[in-house]
């Protein structure tokens with residue numbers, strides 16, 4: 001694993017194939033960080049989504065993948081794993097002509113599958129970002145196939161580096177674990193936020209107060225994790241007064257098997273990534 005740092009690399013025109021949730025987070029993050037909207041082309045078949053992207057960010061939109069891809073040397077494949085094969089197969093002729101860098105954010109789908117579906121001989125980078133990219137606070141795992149040259153790796157890292165940090169992963173099989181930890185990870189925190197808010201209300205707090213208390217606590221704790229050198233267990237120990245309130249809660253979590261449950265959840269997500277590859281080949 002190496003930490004990517006390519007913030008000074010200029011970005012070429014980018015074609016997003018798929019303009020759904022993750023594409024919106026990435027596009028929003030790129031535009032907020034100064035990437036020219038006119039250099040972002042988006043293919044999205046759903047009219048309402050297409051119009052919203054154009055209105056919100058000023059990007060150039062198209063209803064078909066080929067129209068968007070034809071103007072770009074960097075293709076960001078942001079469709080669901082279930083339709084990736086069809087989308088790539090339809091773009092294979094254009095891939096032969098343009099020799100693009102194909103950067104896929106799909107869970108599970110391997111670089112080998114993408115290269116094969118795009119007609120072979122194509123530079124492919126798999127990236128696993130997450131939705132905090134919208135705020136420039138994402139993290140992305142990156143894996144490049146052997147067709148990718150150093151300049152293309154720089155481009156991929158620069159694109160994802162514009163919306164957060166990124167790490168190169170040497171073993172492609174580890175991309176499913178990246179997906180399970182950080183790609184899906186924001187949802188785990190949102191689930192915890194929901195549970196803390198509901199529990200606060202159950203203990204008598206007004207809903208708005210419970211929401212503010214839970215959300216700001218998650219933000220403050222996340223900042224302590226990322227902005228200090230202290231590890232999670234040290235930070236936790238500082239909150240946990242012997243015989244106090246935190247100890248009562250932590251003992252309840254431990255007795256309920258929280259660590260084992262998190263392990264099982266992340267193992268299930270990792271396994272699902274492998275299934276998505278096999279099921280959509």
Ligand SMILES: NC(=O)C1=CN([C@@H]2O[C@H](COP(=O)(O)OP(=O)(O)OC[C@H]3O[C@@H](n4cnc5c(N)ncnc54)[C@H](O)[C@@H]3O)[C@@H](O)[C@H]2O)C=CC1
Nearest residue numbers: 018019020021022043044065078079080081105106107129
């Ligand atoms: N949502 C997330 O937090 C993350 C998602 N991903 C990956 O990103 C990909 C997209 O996920 P979401 O954005 O959540 O899904 P989504 O369903 O919101 O977006 C996919 C979009 O692709 C469009 N589409 C379908 N066929 C198309 C075609 N032929 N040409 C162009 N566009 C087409 C759909 O209309 C849809 O708007 C998935 O492969 C997922 O594994 C990766 C990291 C995080």
Ligand SMILES: O=C(O)[C@@H]1CCC=N1
Nearest residue numbers: 106107179183184185
């Ligand atoms: O749930 C999913 O399959 C995608 C991949 C990571 C986050 N969302």
